[in-house]
Amino acid sequence: MTDTHVKIFDTTLRDGEQAPGFSMSAGQKLQMAKALEALNVDVMEAGFAAASPGDFEAVKTIATEVKESVVCSLSRCNEGDIRASGEAIKPAAQGRIHTFIATSPLHREFKLKMSKDEIVRRAVAGVELARNYTDDVEFSCEDAIRTERDYLKRVVEAAIKAGATTINIPDTVGYTTPQEIQDLFEFLVTDIEGGDGVIFSAHCHDDLGLAVANSLAAVRGGARQVECALNGIGERAGNCALEEVAMALRTRADFFGLSTQIKTQGLYGASKLLATITGNPVPRNKAIIGKNAFAHESGIHQHGVLANRETYEIMKPEDVGVSTDNLVLGKHSGRAALKDRAQKLGFDLGENQLQTVFVSFKALADEKKEVFDADIEAIILGEAVGESGPWHIDSLYVSAGSDNGKQPVATVKLHHDDGREEKWSQEAAGPVNATFLAISHITGQPLHLDSFSVQSVSEGEDAMAEASVQVSTEFNAYHGRGTSTDTVLAGARAYLDVINRIERRADRQKAIAAQH
Ligand SMILES: CC(=O)SCCNC(=O)CCNC(=O)[C@H](O)C(C)(C)COP(=O)(O)OP(=O)(O)OC[C@H]1O[C@@H](n2cnc3c(N)ncnc32)[C@H](O)[C@@H]1OP(=O)(O)O
Numbered sequence: 001m002t003d004t005h006v007k008i009f010d011t012t013l014r015d016g017e018q019a020p021g022f023s024m025s026a027g028q029k030l031q032m033a034k035a036l037e038a039l040n041v042d043v044m045e046a047g048f049a050a051a052s053p054g055d056f057e058a059v060k061t062i063a064t065e066v067k068e069s070v071v072c073s074l075s076r077c078n079e080g081d082i083r084a085s086g087e088a089i090k091p092a093a094q095g096r097i098h099t100f101i102a103t104s105p106l107h108r109e110f111k112l113k114m115s116k117d118e119i120v121r122r123a124v125a126g127v128e129l130a131r132n133y134t135d136d137v138e139f140s141c142e143d144a145i146r147t148e149r150d151y152l153k154r155v156v157e158a159a160i161k162a163g164a165t166t167i168n169i170p171d172t173v174g175y176t177t178p179q180e181i182q183d184l185f186e187f188l189v190t191d192i193e194g195g196d197g198v199i200f201s202a203h204c205h206d207d208l209g210l211a212v213a214n215s216l217a218a219v220r221g222g223a224r225q226v227e228c229a230l231n232g233i234g235e236r237a238g239n240c241a242l243e244e245v246a247m248a249l250r251t252r253a254d255f256f257g258l259s260t261q262i263k264t265q266g267l268y269g270a271s272k273l274l275a276t277i278t279g280n281p282v283p284r285n286k287a288i289i290g291k292n293a294f295a296h297e298s299g300i301h302q303h304g305v306l307a308n309r310e311t312y313e314i315m316k317p318e319d320v321g322v323s324t325d326n327l328v329l330g331k332h333s334g335r336a337a338l339k340d341r342a343q344k345l346g347f348d349l350g351e352n353q354l355q356t357v358f359v360s361f362k363a364l365a366d367e368k369k370e371v372f373d374a375d376i377e378a379i380i381l382g383e384a385v386g387e388s389g390p391w392h393i394d395s396l397y398v399s400a401g402s403d404n405g406k407q408p409v410a411t412v413k414l415h416h417d418d419g420r421e422e423k424w425s426q427e428a429a430g431p432v433n434a435t436f437l438a439i440s441h442i443t444g445q446p447l448h449l450d451s452f453s454v455q456s457v458s459e460g461e462d463a464m465a466e467a468s469v470q471v472s473t474e475f476n477a478y479h480g481r482g483t484s485t486d487t488v489l490a491g492a493r494a495y496l497d498v499i500n501r502i503e504r505r506a507d508r509q510k511a512i513a514a515q516h
């Protein structure tokens with residue numbers, strides 16, 4: 001690697017997953033890990049192996065399946081965590097242990113209740129133990145930004161001496177500014193004893209909306225690894241957004257003189273996949289991958305773009321995987337055109353997947369005059385995310401209207417993978433409400449909704465609707481998603497998606513408990 005290469009360390013599956021409402025099942029984490037590998041991230045933090053038996057298994061499976069990226073697991077500086085990470089990354093072609101301990105006065109005094117010396121001792125012991133499992137050990141000083149500089153230097157030098165090959169400097173609470181962090185990295189890169197050959201890394205949070213700017217400034221100061229997450233997800237306001245930092249370094253290579261190895265054409269597809277898996281849509285105005293990122297509505301801009309796109313676009317949409325294809329797909333299109341369009345949207349469909357998606361595509365094309373890119377995405381994501389069941393909708397019939405005081409009625413028929421089948425009719429104030437109540441009655445899951453929303457994913461009166469449902473239980477938040485050209489059916493699918501997630505989670509927990 002050259003000195004101009006900036007490593008992308010993706011933490012979507014660890015720090016990203018830590019945010020409320022973003023947890024993923026092991027299968028979903030593997031699916032995201034494959035998408036991150038296809039993006040060519042240098043390192044992916046697959047989880048925190050000691051957090052739970054489920055996360056241990058998820059890290060281990062990802063370590064087994066992912067070949068091109070380094071697979072990493074996070075651990076506190078204690079024996080149990082590091083051994084769990086070491087075991088979980090054992091199958092990896094390239095495995096890393098990331099161990100951390102907080103160093104700032106606030107964290108030392110109030111959280112860890114440890115002296116400066118004790119923290120140095122823990123850091124050294126942690127790195128040494130991790131080195132017994134792998135030569136690739138990363139050490140982080142949590143809350144580094146609020147740590148006294150001389151003490152930070154002391155801890156970092158001790159960690160390097162103990163065998164750390166990457167030193168990560170987290171701005172854990174998103175407190176720093178570009179000038180400050182650039183200055184800190186310049187200091188570390190030049191003043192740390194034993195620092196030659198060590199990669200210095202930045203891990204910035206977005207509490208003040210500065211995570212990307214701070215990461216870029218760190219890189220200007222000498223950082224050669226940036227920790228980031230797709231769609232900027234992560235603790236509180238999130239982490240540095242992978243797509244933003246990668247495109248900033250690429251678009252302004254003239255300024256930074258640096259590069260990453262990210263295959264940027266996959267960014268849009270990977271971002272969509274994450275939004276679908278977690279049920280958290282990307283805001284329209286989000287940089288790089290938001291719906292409006294390459295859209296122009298005002299006349300002066302449209303006039304400019306028609307004359308030359310560069311008047312108002314600093315990146316090409318196709319460079320981030322946003323399709324500009326004008327081939328119209330409809331009921332007379334075949335697999336070749338569908339596969340080609342899917343590829344342009346950032347999805348590489350295998351033969352079996354193509355076949356399933358093709359069947360849904362034809363069914364939709366029978367209902368709609370024209371199938372738009374957003375429709376195709378919705379089908380692929382629906383099939384790809386496809387951890388469907390155990391409950392399935394067989395039929396849904398709704399009567400609604402303004403007929404002198406009569407309430408809307410929904411009649412729903414469901415079947416379960418274990419063979420149960422039931423039909424139920426329910427009256428309620430609205431058709432969606434009636435549908436949800438009927439589903440709750442059949443499945444025995446009365447849910448309290450935090451939110452329900454529907455948005456159109458394509459154009460025209462026959463547009464596909466995408467429904468999102470959010471539900472909180474005592475311990476977890478769940479997101480469900482459903483699509484259809486029929487709004488009530490989209491809502492029913494999203495609601496049932498949540499019930500299925502709750503049931504699958506309960507089944508997984510039972511299976512884990514049975515193993516122990
Ligand atoms: C900035 C970050 O993103 S850090 C990563 C945050 N991620 C997570 O916490 C997700 C995974 N965490 C978990 O599943 C749980 O917190 C576990 C399994 C790790 C630990 O659970 P518990 O044993 O119940 O401890 P709990 O979470 O209540 O408290 C953390 C303990 O770790 C200690 N600790 C915190 N950080 C470190 C560290 N880096 N090294 C050593 N010990 C640490 C705390 O002092 C506290 O110790 P105590 O139990 O002696 O008071």
Ligand SMILES: CC(C)C(=O)C(=O)O
Nearest residue numbers: 100140142143170172
């Ligand atoms: C564990 C560390 C790297 C972290 O996430 C933080 O400090 O924000």
Ligand SMILES: [Mg+2]
Nearest residue numbers: 015172203235
């Ligand atoms: Mg963090």
